[in-house]
Each structure stands twice: as C-alpha cells, then as structure tokens.
Amino acid sequence: MSRMIEIVRRDLRLALRQGSDSVMVVTFFVLTVVLFPFGIGPEANILERTSAGVLWVTALLASMLSLDRLFQADYEDGSLELLALTPTALEVLVLGKVAAHWLTTGLPLMVAAPVLAVLLHMNADGFGTLLLTMLLGTPTLSLIGAMGAALVLGARRGGVLLSLLVLPLYVPVLIFGVGAIDAAVQGLPSQAHLLILGGMLLASLALTPWAAAAALRQALE
C-alpha cells in the first residue's frame, strides 16, 4: 500500500512539473462539448435531450487522450524496467499508475462536467447523478484503459491502436452512465444503473490490474 502511494505521488509530481496533461484533457473536453451545439443546433430541448450522451461520450474520448502516456514515458526512459525490478508486485504498480491517471484526468473531468451540463441545458435534477456516474465510471475507464495502454507498449501507431482496443470495452460504462442520468432527469430511480456502474468498477478493479501487469511483463521481456 505504501509503495502504491509512493508511485501515485511520483506520478502526480511528474504530471505537475511537466506542465500537466490534465489541462489539455479538460480543454479538449470543454471544446468538444462546445462543438455539439454548433453541430446539432442551439435548441434547448434537443441539447437537453442529448446532454447526458454528449457529456459521457466526450468524457470517454477525453480520458482516452492521455492513456498512451500512462506507461509510454516510463517504458522509453527505462524507469518502468527499474520499477518492475523492485519487490513491489507489478499489479500494485499498475494500481498506483491508474490512481494517478484518474487523479489527473478523471477528477478534472468530473469537476468540469456540471459546468458543461449547464451549458447544455441539462435538467438540474440530473446534476447529482451526473457527478455520481462520473465518480463511479471514470475510474473504470482508467482501469480498462491501463490494460490497453500496457498492451500497446512498443507497438507501431500505438495511440490509434489503443482507441480501437479500448473503445469497444467502454460501451457498458457509457450505457449505464447515460442510463442513470436519463433516469434521474425523468424523475425515475437511477439506483439500479448506479449499482451496476459500481459493480463494473469493482470487477475491473479486481481484474484489469492482472491483465495490465501481464501485458507489462510481455513488454519488458
């Protein structure tokens, strides 16, 4: 556990010093969401109807933006190899990396989402659920994404490939994330959707570190 926190702190420090990805990610999120009213028209009712979907799809893409940097820099300068040589299990290393990734992308996205929801005329009843779905959903995205990022280490055109691998696996998160918000906006209970989102978070928390660590071992061989 303490080693994991060490890794999180190291990655956060690196992110802060290198002029961070988070600003870029949030900027991308905001810009892309702002493009939608130009694309589908400024009518409040259309925007309101599509707001949950637009926010979630864009958040999905935004959180994918910084994924290929997750292991790549460490892989290239060799520090990943050193980290793998420490007695800490690779799975723990992956969890630390994912936590840092979530803190630098998922959390900023969560903060930006309600502001954008206002711009998209989302019904105020949905705001709480929006935040809850982001809280449960974005860590799942980071976990699945870490597996993808580990798989494409050293591949040609890793970034494009990563999106092809990861986006199909994101579909369930998208479905239940949007489902919960839509239910809440219509005044229906959204608990079932949220519970499933939580379940998916727990399942990916238990499973993806193994897959990512296995992929890292292949990459370091």
Next chain:
Amino acid sequence: MHRFANPARFLRLAAVILPWTAIATVLLLGAGLYLGLIASPADYQQGETVRIMYVHVPSAWLGMACYSTMAFASAVALIWKHPLADLVGKSAAPIGAGFTFVCLVTGSLWGRPMWGTWWAWDARLTSMLILLFLYLGYMALINAFDDPTRGARAAAILALAGAVNIPIIKFSVDWWNTLHQPASVTKFGMPSVDPAMLVPLLLMGLGFTTFFVTVLLLRVRSEIIAAKIRAIRLTQIHASSSQVAG
C-alpha cells in the same frame, strides 16, 4: 492437448482430417442450401425473406464460436506457451471476423423488408457490431509489433479480456434496447421453429462449423509453413553473410 502442440504431429493429423472436413462441408452446405432455399416452405408472415435466416443465424453462431475458440487458444498460449495455440488464435480471428461481418450484412438485408430499415440499433445487431470491433482490435494488435511473438502474447491477453467483457457488453446492450425477437431455437422444451425449417438450419450450422474447421486447419498449416520459410531464409542470410565475412 499437449500431444497436439507438436507442429509436425499437427501437420500429419491435419493432412488426415482435412479431406474429410472438406467433404463434410460440401455435403452439409449442399444439403442445407437445397433444403433451405428450395425444399423448405416460405414463412407465413415473412414470405421468402425468411430464407436469409439459413445464412444469418449460422454465421452469428460461428461468429461467437470463433471468439470462444480464439479465447481458449489464447488461454492455452498464455498458460503453457504452446506455439501452435498462438497460431490457432491468430488464424481463427479473420475467420470469425468474416462470419460476424456476414451476419451483420445478412441481418441488414433481412431488416430492410422486415423492419423497414437497413439498420436498427437493436440489442443483438449492436452486440454483433461490437464483437466485430473486438475482432478488428485483436487483428490490429497482433500485427502491430515488429516481433511476432510479442504481438501474439499481447493479442492473447486482449482476447481473454474481451472474453470476460463479452457477456457484460451483451447484457448491457440488451438492457439498453431490445427490438429483436427473442431466441427461438434454444428455448426450453420444444424449439418453436418448424422441423421443415429447423433441419436445414441445423445442417447449415454444422456445415458452417466444418467449414470453419477446414479453413482453420488450412490457415494454421500455412502459418507453420510460413514460419519454416522464414527460418530457412534467415539461415541462408546468415550463411551468405558469414561467407562474405570469411
């Protein structure tokens, strides 16, 4: 299973099996197509378009069966590091993608007269589409590395991750929307498909399976031969370069 991990033994066995599966494919598909397209009755509601089913449904079955084959081969490759299992996974993927694509196209052609639209975002169509993307990702990953074994390992992990995810995707897409008719062959008790239609359907299913086995054996065989050619070329290059050096 470990007995068959030996490429030489596999090649001998494949040479024995291949003619039989090829003949079985021709016979089964011939009989299935005759019964399905000519001898079986048209549906009272759907008319002649129901005959699309004899291609659509088996290709959907095989699209999923190929993924199971691939995931199983990947697990074997990761656990026991059998070189043949890597080749099986690699060879099964394009076949499975082909079946899935055929399923989507025929589904679309069937949807036009039945639902009045080429594409409906219904649960089963959508999950087949996602399955196709999983296949494409797998194939892209396997070819993305300069070192083929690295690509095979990474793709094996991806195939297993996909295998865990497919039920979740299937279930969430079902939840999300459903318009497609529920499963009718695997219902408990008597299947609700008339025997006159069920027999050609099952024949086609078997024929597609033997076709899959035939093509899979052929592809694995050609992969083994390609690996041999690579090895021979490498020794030739080494021989000639050592001559130059000498």
